Amino acid sequence: MVQTHKYDVVIVGAGGAGMRAALESGQRTRTAVLTKLYPTRSHTGAAQGGMCAALANVEEDNWEWHTFDTVKGGDYLVDQDAAEVMAKEAIDAVLDLEKMGLPFNRTEEGRIDQRRFGGHTRNHGEAAVRRSCFAADRTGHMILQTLYQQCIKHGVEFYNEFYVLDLLTKETVGGVKVTGVVAYELATGEIHVFNAKSVIFATGGFGKVFRTTSNAHTLTGDGMGIVWRKGLPLEDMEFFQFHPTGLAGLGVLLSEAARGEGGILRNSENERFMERYAPTIKDLAPRDMVARAMANEVREGRGAGPDKAYVYLDLTHLPKEQIDAKLPDITEFARTYLGVEPYTEMIPVFPTAHYAMGGVPTNIKGEALADNHTVIPGLYAAGEVACVSVHGANRLGTNSLLDINVFGRRAGLYAAEYAMGIEYDELPEDPEAQVVAMIEQMRDAGGSERVAAIRQELQATMDINAQVYRDEGSLKQALSDIEGLKARYVNVSVQDKGKRFNTDLLEAIELGFLLDLAEVLVVSALARNESRGGHYREDYPHRDDVNFMRHTMAYRQEDGSIRLDYKPVVETRYKPMERKY
Amino acid sequence: MDVTIKILRYNPEVSEDATWESYQVTAEPTDRVLDALHKVKWDLDGSLTFRRSCAHGVCGSDAMRINGKNRLACKTLIKDVNPSKPITVEPIKGLPVLKDLVVDMEPFFDAYRSVMPFLVTTGNEPTRERLQSQADRDRFDDTTKCILCAACTTSCPVYWTDGQYFGPQAIVGAHRFIFDSRDEGTDQRLEILNDKEGVWRCRTTFNCTEACPRGIEVTKAIQEVKRALIFRR
Numbered sequence: 001m002v003q004t005h006k007y008d009v010v011i012v013g014a015g016g017a018g019m020r021a022a023l024e025s026g027q028r029t030r031t032a033v034l035t036k037l038y039p040t041r042s043h044t045g046a047a048q049g050g051m052c053a054a055l056a057n058v059e060e061d062n063w064e065w066h067t068f069d070t071v072k073g074g075d076y077l078v079d080q081d082a083a084e085v086m087a088k089e090a091i092d093a094v095l096d097l098e099k100m101g102l103p104f105n106r107t108e109e110g111r112i113d114q115r116r117f118g119g120h121t122r123n124h125g126e127a128a129v130r131r132s133c134f135a136a137d138r139t140g141h142m143i144l145q146t147l148y149q150q151c152i153k154h155g156v157e158f159y160n161e162f163y164v165l166d167l168l169t170k171e172t173v174g175g176v177k178v179t180g181v182v183a184y185e186l187a188t189g190e191i192h193v194f195n196a197k198s199v200i201f202a203t204g205g206f207g208k209v210f211r212t213t214s215n216a217h218t219l220t221g222d223g224m225g226i227v228w229r230k231g232l233p234l235e236d237m238e239f240f241q242f243h244p245t246g247l248a249g250l251g252v253l254l255s256e257a258a259r260g261e262g263g264i265l266r267n268s269e270n271e272r273f274m275e276r277y278a279p280t281i282k283d284l285a286p287r288d289m290v291a292r293a294m295a296n297e298v299r300e301g302r303g304a305g306p307d308k309a310y311v312y313l314d315l316t317h318l319p320k321e322q323i324d325a326k327l328p329d330i331t332e333f334a335r336t337y338l339g340v341e342p343y344t345e346m347i348p349v350f351p352t353a354h355y356a357m358g359g360v361p362t363n364i365k366g367e368a369l370a371d372n373h374t375v376i377p378g379l380y381a382a383g384e385v386a387c388v389s390v391h392g393a394n395r396l397g398t399n400s401l402l403d404i405n406v407f408g409r410r411a412g413l414y415a416a417e418y419a420m421g422i423e424y425d426e427l428p429e430d431p432e433a434q435v436v437a438m439i440e441q442m443r444d445a446g447g448s449e450r451v452a453a454i455r456q457e458l459q460a461t462m463d464i465n466a467q468v469y470r471d472e473g474s475l476k477q478a479l480s481d482i483e484g485l486k487a488r489y490v491n492v493s494v495q496d497k498g499k500r501f502n503t504d505l506l507e508a509i510e511l512g513f514l515l516d517l518a519e520v521l522v523v524s525a526l527a528r529n530e531s532r533g534g535h536y537r538e539d540y541p542h543r544d545d546v547n548f549m550r551h552t553m554a555y556r557q558e559d560g561s562i563r564l565d566y567k568p569v570v571e572t573r574y575k576p577m578e579r580k581y
Numbered sequence: 582m583d584v585t586i587k588i589l590r591y592n593p594e595v596s597e598d599a600t601w602e603s604y605q606v607t608a609e610p611t612d613r614v615l616d617a618l619h620k621v622k623w624d625l626d627g628s629l630t631f632r633r634s635c636a637h638g639v640c641g642s643d644a645m646r647i648n649g650k651n652r653l654a655c656k657t658l659i660k661d662v663n664p665s666k667p668i669t670v671e672p673i674k675g676l677p678v679l680k681d682l683v684v685d686m687e688p689f690f691d692a693y694r695s696v697m698p699f700l701v702t703t704g705n706e707p708t709r710e711r712l713q714s715q716a717d718r719d720r721f722d723d724t725t726k727c728i729l730c731a732a733c734t735t736s737c738p739v740y741w742t743d744g745q746y747f748g749p750q751a752i753v754g755a756h757r758f759i760f761d762s763r764d765e766g767t768d769q770r771l772e773i774l775n776d777k778e779g780v781w782r783c784r785t786t787f788n789c790t791e792a793c794p795r796g797i798e799v800t801k802a803i804q805e806v807k808r809a810l811i812f813r814r
Contacts, residue, residue, distance in 0.1 A: 038686065040729050041632075041640040098710040101700030101763070103718055103725050110712035135725070141639060142725065149699035187679065216634040252637045333637060336656060337611070452623030495627030498594045501680040504627035 002191045002432050007032040008419035009412075010181055010196040012164045012223060015042030016140070016404035017383030017411070018202035019147035019156075024412030025198075026156045029419050032194065033156060034183055036163040036218065036506075039148050043204060043216045044404065047140025048255035048330065050132030051097075051401040052120055053090035057111045058130045063087040065123060066131065070399060071574050073119040073286045074357075074392020075533035075543065077236070077551065079570035082364050082388045086399070086406050093405040094133050102146040104135050105326075115326075116260040119286040119396040125581070128284050132398045137255050137329045143401060161186040163506060165435045167199065167226050167379070170425055175370055176230075178378035179425045182435045186506065189499025191432045191439075197422055198378045198415035201227065201360060201368070202408065205384040208510075209518040210353035210467070211459035214246055214253035218510075223385040225513030227360050228520065232370055233553045235387040235567070236358035237517070238525035239534045241395055242468050244290040246352025248310035250337055254330045254349060256397040258313060259283040261326050265294065266312045266346065267302040273311075278581040285581045288394040288534045291351040295468045298350070305348055312346035351468055357395055357534060358524075359387040361553065361567075366411030372553065372567045378418065382411040389551065392569075393533020442508050447491030451508045454485050454492065458511075458518055466522055471539040475526045482519045489515055516556075523562045524552045545576050584608045584664045586617050588629065589671035592680050599678070602626075603667060610660035614647055614668065618654060631682035638794055641730030645682050646671045651732040651792040673735035675744075689731045692747045696755040696773055701766025717762040724757040724802050726795040733789035733799045745778040749789035749799045752780055756802040759809060771810055780806050 009025040011018045014035035025031045035042070054061040066087035071078045098104060098112060105113040114130040122129040135142040151158070166182040180195040206221025207213040228234055244265070245254040259265070265283050267273050277293040278285035285293075294311050303309050315323060315331070320343055323331055331342040340347050360381040361369040368379040368386075383404045390403055458481075465478035489512060496504035530544035531537050551567040584606055591599035606620040615633055622629045631654070632642040638656035645654055647670055648662050654670075662668050676684040702711075727750065734740055734748035755774055758764045774780045780803055789799035 037634055037640075037642070038690075038729075041634045041642050043635060043640070045728070046635050046637070046639050095710055099700075099702075099706055101758070101761070103721070103761070104710075106713055106715040106718050108715070110714050112710050113715075138726070141728070145725070145727075152694050153697075153699040216640065217636060218634045250637075329639070336638070336658070337613075339611070450623070451627075496630075498592065498628070500592065500594050501630050501683050503630050504622070 002193060004193045004195065005032065006195045006424065008196065009198045009200065009415050010034060010194045011200045011202060012181060013202035013204060014039035014158065015202060015204055015383065016044035016143050016147060016401065017408035018200070019151055020405050020408030021200050021202060021382060021412030021415065022156045023147065023150055023154060024409055025416035026154055028416040031157065032159060034159045034162040034164055034181070034194070036161060036186070036222070038160050039151070039158060040144060042144060043219055045141045045144040046214070046216065046253065047401050048137040048253065049117060049257035049260065050115065050134035050139045050398045051094060051143070051405070052117060052131045052398040053094040053133055053402065054087065054131060055091060055094060055112060055114060055133065057107060058114050060122070061129055061131055063091065065121065065129070066090065068124050068574060069120050070390060070396055071392070072125070072579060073396040074394055075579055076549065076576040077389065077392030077532060077569055079389050080572040080574060081570050082390045084572065085364050086390045086402060089406045090402050093402060093409070097143065097146060097405065100146050100150050102135065102142050104133055115257065116284060117397045118256050118259065118284045118290070121281070128281050132260065134257065136325065137257050137327050140401060159183070162192065164222070165226070165438065165509065167230055168427060168431050169230060170428065175374060176376060177425070178376065179427055180431070182432050184435065184439060186501055189502060191436060193427065193431050195424060195427050197419035197424060198380060200366070200380040200382060200411050200415050201385050202381070202383045203385045205356040206514060206517045207353050209458065209462050209514050209521065211463045212246060212251040213353035214243055214251055215353065220510035221513050221517045222510065223381070224359055225516050227368070228516055228556055231556055232368070232376065233361055233555050234358060234520055235361040235553055236389060236551050237520045237554055238528050238552060239357035239393050240353060240521065241287055241355040241357060241534045242291040242351040243354035244287055244294055244351055245313050245349040247333060247337055248305070248348035248350045251352035252333050252337060253352065253354070254313060254333065254347065255327070256287070258315060258327055258330060261322060262318055264314045265290070266314050267297045268304040268308065269302055273297055281581045286394055286396060289581070291468050292536060294351055310348045310350040313349045314346045315342045316344055316346065355395055355400060356384055357387065357389070357391040357393065359385050362386045362388055364388065364410070365414040366407055367414065380411040380415045382407040393535060439505065443494060443497055443502070443505055445493045447493040449488045449492040451492055451494065451511050454488055455511050455514065458482065458485050458514060462518055466525060468536065470525055470535070470537055472526065475522050478522045479519070479526065482515060482522060486515050486519070520554050520562060524554055524564065527564050528552065549576065582608060582610065582664065584617060584659060585667040586621060587667040587669045588681070590681055591678050592628070608659050610658070610664070612659050613655050614657045614659060614662065614670070615643060615654040617659060618670070630680045639728060641728035644673050644730040644732040644735070646673055651736045653730060653732070653794045656794050673731060675735045675741045676731070686731065689734055689748070689750065692751040693729065693754050696747065696751050697766055697770050698754040698758065700758060700761065700764055701769070702763065703765050711763050713762055720762070721757050721760040723797050724753045726797055727753050727757070728795060730794060732792040732794055736788040736792035738786060738788065739782050739784055743782065746782045747779060749803060752803050752806055753797060753799055756806055759806060771813060774806060775810055780810065
């Protein structure tokens with residue numbers, strides 16, 4: 001049984017970007033939000049430290065400084081027009097959330113309080129600035145809850161536990177155009193076709209290609225994977241952020257806010273090693289620099305613990321009251337999972353795969369691109385799935401919560417506007433055929449390979465070969481491992497043959513996306529013979545603006561191979577400089 | 582160490598009856614119960630079905646009854662649930678079971694949605710933010726922590742026997758706005774909670790407070806809402 005639905009706008013994903021988009025399009029035109037989870041389970045809720053905006057509530061600040069920091073933090077691979085839009089609209093984005101009810105921490109005057117965060121500075125790098133608006137270390141949780149509350153208020157229509165597996169498109173004279181999506185209803189195993197004028201992908205990232213990650217189990221890059229299989233490009237996929245402070249061994253995120261509040265990183269010799277790597281802003285340098293510094297301390301034998309495998313995050317000098325008021329959750333994580341008491345003990349930490357800077361290329365309206373210029377009519381992307389690019393080679397802390405609000409809103413507005421100006425396009429015959437075939441093949445296959453085994457091996461090779469430090473040899477190893485795993489994936493089988501809540505089947509499909517995206521990441525990384533932001537090549541340790549000041553655009557060819565192309569970076573007011581802090 | 586996990590399995594596609602199945606897995610004492618469930622699913626029986634996402638206690642997907650108590654599987658360590666004996670895992674109570682540990686969450690979310698869980702204001706919006714003192718902000722801090730996992734509601738004996746009761750979580754959701762100095766919807770919200778299936782159903786058994794993985798003092802919040810009803814006007 002296939003059910004067909006009709007909506008002007010279909011939003012895929014109900015995290016911050018998806019729900020922010022829904023609040024715009026839902027008040028203008030008939031909108032549905034499809035999510036493979038429940039909205040409040042989305043990983044926006046795991047974000048902690050804050051959302052930057054130059055409100056200047058506690059000290060002098062302005063959006064131009066924020067723009068500059070974003071561009072510099074991204075190692076000049078940021079499209080500067082997009083960064084400017086984001087920094088300017090940040091102020092209203094924060095105020096809008098406050099008006100929706102978000103419980104920000106307050107100053108003595110009752111205004112939204114602000115704190116320091118990595119890479120955010122006063123007057124182009126003079127000193128750290130208090131720019132991050134926050135609610136303790138639960139800012140993402142509050143954003144997710146507040147947006148969901150507003151969706152309830154405005155009667156947004158959700159399809160929960162609907163897993164979108166295909167994007168429906170139509171060839172026209174001007175190129176490809178979007179007509180809807182096909183979704184698999186987890187509870188029943190039924191297929192649903194959604195005919196739509198606009199589709200917004202807000203499906204998040206793909207951190208599960210790595211073993212050590214702050215990402216949820218469900219972050220498997222489904223949206224990027226679907227777009228990729230349509231032959232549409234993915235941009236800058238080699239740039240993946242490793243967050244410095246994951247709980248050692250587990251990868252659970254400990255917010256940069258810990259360092260914003262005064263926390264210090266120390267090696268086994270109790271040395272504040274960041275003083276050597278970033279003399280001006282030390283522990284508050286951008287994440288890629290801090291993560292590499294930590295990995296380097298461990299490599300050079302100054303790691304702590306029985307295997308000298310991690311460094312310490314030291315909060316012991318902070319007053320208990322400050323820890324309880326500003327960092328309650330992360331200190332609880334340390335207690336729960338490592339049995340460490342942060343009041344008196346230092347917390348073992350190591351970099352954890354955190355955020356994809358790359359993704360579906362879009363312009364500043366959230367419109368997805370088919371190449372360097374051509375808009376795909378009706379297709380939008382926002383949040384981690386997208387690459388605008390406001391994060392360039394390295395995202396600054398707090399700029400992801402900002403990104404989802406600014407570009408989620410924009411995608412919602414423009415998707416609704418576009419939908420209101422056109423008629424529905426007819427769906428192709430049997431629009432669900434491909435998805436039905438994929439599901440039946442996967443459910444009925446009798447191969448000998450197990451999903452979990454392949455996924456584990458994928459994550460292991462990515463952690464070893466494509467993490468903070470990379471070189472040609474390690475990336476080639478990762479690529480050959482991925483190719484081997486892809487060959488084995490063909491013979492994968494699931495044990496659950498039922499229709500109802502078949503999460504065995506779900507994981508098998510997710511693994512397919514992970515394998516595709518890992519390959520794009522590695523192929524893109526192999527071709528970038530330079531070091532920039534989150535992409536560090538030991539065989540090419542310097543940034544090479546002559547050859548690589550450009551975005552990578554990866555395309556899947558008919559035969560499954562990958563073609564790389566490049567796109568110029570948009571430069572407006574800032575000339576590339578060496579990145580020193 | 583070797584651990585036995587005893588799981589209440591149910592799949593109406595196979596049988597109308599729920600049955601206990603035991604599985605042996607190897608786990609570290611500091612592993613999460615969720616890790617052990619994944620071992621069962623990934624290595625022994627792929628048909629075992631449960632929800633999970635973030636795996637560190639913030640998304641609220643994996644509330645279940647572990648050794649008879651409502652907990653998040655990702656926030657419960659093996660060493661803390663007496664692993665020398667079989668660890669029992671069953672779905673949270675009071676909501677229809679769909680398959681294994683997956684329950685129908687719709688009645689739970691319906692109750693939440695019915696208490697107007699959003700900021701209500703009147704008049705023109707200010708150009709900047711609404712002012713609020715940190716003390717006023719702190720007044721409702723506890724109930725902002727809720728992750729809608731349903732551990733509280735499905736630990737409540739009143740909820741088990743009376744399917745109409747809103748349950749603790751919905752009252753927590755209302756509390757978060759009733760005590761927010763910026764909100765102007767308190768009268769309407771209190772009227773909803775004054776319903777015969779509202780706050781007065783609470784029998785103060787404290788199960789909810791014990792069950793909350795976020796440490797919210799749920800029973801206290803319910804008492805505060807009752808007091809607000811008694812002393813309004």
